[in-house]
Amino acid sequence: MTFVFSSDSHLVEPKEIFDDGLPQSLKKFGIRSERQGDHICTMAGDKILHRARIIKREAPPPAQSDDNETRGLTLNSGEDVVRLHAPARGHNNIALRLEDMKLDGIDAEISFPSTCLWAYGIEHQETELATAQIYNDWNNQLLGGHPDVFIRCGVLPVRNFDNTQSELRRLAKLGFTAAMIPCVTAPNMPKYNDEAWDPVFALAGDLGVVLVMHSGTGLETVQPERRAGGAVINYTNQACDAWNALQYLVAGGMLDRHPKAQVAVIECGASWLAGLVERMDEIYVAHAPYVRPKLSVMPSEIVARQVSCGFQNDRACIMSRSVTGVRPLIWGSDYPHAEGTYPRSKDVIERLFRGIEISEQDKADILGGNAARLFRLARPEFQKAA
Numbered sequence: 474m475t476f477v478f479s480s481d482s483h484l485v486e487p488k489e490i491f492d493d494g495l496p497q498s499l500k501k502f503g504i505r506s507e508r509q510g511d512h513i514c515t516m517a518g519d520k521i522l523h524r525a526r527i528i529k530r531e532a533p534p535p536a537q538s539d540d541n542e543t544r545g546l547t548l549n550s551g552e553d554v555v556r557l558h559a560p561a562r563g564h565n566n567i568a569l570r571l572e573d574m575k576l577d578g579i580d581a582e583i584s585f586p587s588t589c590l591w592a593y594g595i596e597h598q599e600t601e602l603a604t605a606q607i608y609n610d611w612n613n614q615l616l617g618g619h620p621d622v623f624i625r626c627g628v629l630p631v632r633n634f635d636n637t638q639s640e641l642r643r644l645a646k647l648g649f650t651a652a653m654i655p656c657v658t659a660p661n662m663p664k665y666n667d668e669a670w671d672p673v674f675a676l677a678g679d680l681g682v683v684l685v686m687h688s689g690t691g692l693e694t695v696q697p698e699r700r701a702g703g704a705v706i707n708y709t710n711q712a713c714d715a716w717n718a719l720q721y722l723v724a725g726g727m728l729d730r731h732p733k734a735q736v737a738v739i740e741c742g743a744s745w746l747a748g749l750v751e752r753m754d755e756i757y758v759a760h761a762p763y764v765r766p767k768l769s770v771m772p773s774e775i776v777a778r779q780v781s782c783g784f785q786n787d788r789a790c791i792m793s794r795s796v797t798g799v800r801p802l803i804w805g806s807d808y809p810h811a812e813g814t815y816p817r818s819k820d821v822i823e824r825l826f827r828g829i830e831i832s833e834q835d836k837a838d839i840l841g842g843n844a845a846r847l848f849r850l851a852r853p854e855f856q857k858a859a
Contacts, residue, residue: 475833475836475837475840475841476580476581476837476840476841476842476845477578477579477580477581477804477818477822477840477841478579478580478581478582478583478803478804478840478841478842478844478845478850479579479581479582479583479804479805479806479808479818480582480583480737480739480781480783480803480804480805480844481583481585481687481739481740481783481785481805481806481807481808481813482579482582482583482584482585482805482806482807482808482809483564483584483585483586483587483807483808483809483810484564484565484584484585484586484587484612484615485564485565485587485588485809486565486586486587486588486589486608486611487565487611488506488588490607490608490611491503491504491505491588491604491607494603494607495600495603495604495607496603499597499599499600499603501518502517502518502595502596502597502600503517503518503595503600503603503604504516504517504588504589504591504592504594504595504604508527509524511526511527512524512525512526512527513525513527515588515591517591517594517595517596518595518596518597520594520693521694522591522594522693522694522695523591523694523695523696524696560809561573561808561809561815561816563808563809564809565615567615567616567619571622573808573809573815573816574622574808576816577806577808577814577815577816577817577818577819578818578819578822579806579808579818580622580841581621581622581623581624581841581845581850581852582622582623582624582805582806582808583623583624583626583651583685583844583848584612584616584623584624584625584626585626585653585685585687585739586608586612586628588608589604589605589608589628590687590689590690592604592605592608592628592630593631593655593659593690593691594693595632596632596659597632598630598632598633598636601630601631601632601633601636602630602633602636602640604628604630605627605628605629605630605640606640606643608627608628609627609628609640609643609644609647609649612625612626612627613625613647613649617647617648620648620850620851621850621851621852624650624651624848624850625647625648625649625650625651626649626651626652626653626685627640627644627649627651627652627653628652628653629641629644629652629653629654629673631654631655631658631662632662634669634670634672634673637654637673638672638673638676640652641673641676641677641680641682642676642680644682645680645681645682649682650681650682650683650848650849651682651683651684651685651737651848652677652682652683652684652685653684653685653686653687653690654673654684654685654686655686655690655691656686656687656688656689656690656691656692656711656714656715656718656738656741657690657691657692657714657717657718658691659691659693664721664725665718665721665722665725665727666721666722666724666725666726666727667725670727671727671730671731674727674728674730674731674734675730675731675734677731677734677735678731678732678733678734678735679733681733681849683735683736683737683781683847683848684734684735684736684737685736685737685738685739686715686718686736686737686738686739687738687739687740688711688712688714688715688738688739688740688741689711689714689740691714692714695707695711708812711740711741712741712742712745714741715738715741715782716741716745716749718738719736719738719749719776719780720749720753722736722780723753723768723772723775723776723780724753724757724768724772725766726766726768728775728779728780729766729768729769729770729775732778732779734779735779735780735781735847736779736780736781737780737781737782737783737803737847738780738781738782738783739783739805740783740785740805740807741782741783742782742784742785742787742790743782743783743784743787743790743797743801743802744784744787744788744789744790744793746776746780746782746790746793746797746801747789747790747793747796747797749776750772750773750776750777750796750797751773751796753772753773754771754772754773757771757772773796773797776797776801777797777798777800777801780801781800781801781802781803781843781844781847782801782802782803783803783804783805784802784803784804784805785804785805785806785807785813785814785821786814786821786825787825788825788829790802791825791826791829791831791839792829794835799835799838799839799843800838800843801843802838802839802843803839803843803844803847804822804825804839804840804841804844806818822840842855
């Protein structure tokens with residue numbers, strides 16, 4: 474059986490860890506939810522970061538069998554079979570999550586937050602640091618006992634780079650091998666071609682901690698377009714955020730200056746990666762007299778060496794691996810989100826590779842080996858190869 478590592482899954486933090494953990498003096502700057510009319514709004518201070526319309530269920534969902542292998546319905550949808558199962562249950566319960574992973578064919582995963590994805594909307598430095606530490610300690614307590622199954626990914630504060638580096642060191646001591654920075658930098662923050670970030674990338678490289686940019690992080694709102702097509706436009710544009718972040722990191726010289734640093738962009742797809750590296754290489758040569766800084770190797774080589782892209786349903790990224798190489802490609806299920814592949818990941822994976830000529834080794838690397846080595850999963854076969 475092919476080892477499957479999901480490079481994108483989520484935890485749902487209990488609301489009380491922030492309510493109880495933040496000092497009273499900081500709560501007004503932190504993340505909170507409140508009802509405004511027909512919406513639940515996620516706030517950071519006075520800013521509305523996300524508005525979710527309250528949907529009233531007309532009737533309870535149909536009863537499901539307790540049998541994990543047979544529960545749910547099977548529908549024929551043209552060429553593919555779609556299985557409808559009970560909702561994911563392992564949001565923050567490890568025993569139930571392990572059951573869901575077994576059902577879905579997932580052997581290991583890296584888990585990202587839910588509430589704390591909004592942490593980069595916090596502008597108050599002390600509150601941002603405290604919020605990140607509260608989440609990181611909860612994450613460590615929840616997942617730390619299963620290092621061969623779960624990769625712990627911390628949240629790094631970024632409003633003060635001294636805080637960023639101190640928390641990065643703390644996470645590394647706890648055994649974390651991944652830590653989040655925003656996919657989009659706030660307007661009043663240095664961009665990823667700014668030398669102010671150099672100490673962070675240098676330290677992450679030295680510590681062996683992968684810097685992870687999850688889709689949507691750092692945006693003032695993930696719903697800028699509210700008119701026709703907004704749902705598709707807003708979510709699709711998050712791939713552009715990853716494209717832009719990598720341009721700044723590669724063309725701006727950050728990754729070239731710190732060749733030990735590894736970056737992963739998650740839930741942004743990967744089919745655009747071939748176009749990005751070809752375009753950067755083309756311009757790097759064609760506009761050579763104007764290019765600053767000069768890189769030690771071509772942009773595509775930096776990407777192949779230091780960048781990983783998490784994808785879910787893309788087939789084009791598999792077919793364009795002759796351009797990008799196989800190493801940057803890491804698959805993820807986005808458990809337990811509605812747009813994720815649970816509990817039909819086995820079917821999705823089968824469809825992904827259907828009709829594509831690919832070696833078993835390349836397939837195994839894309840589905841699990843690349844991510845397990847990148848994040849140094851605590852299994853001997855991957856740690857020896859890292």
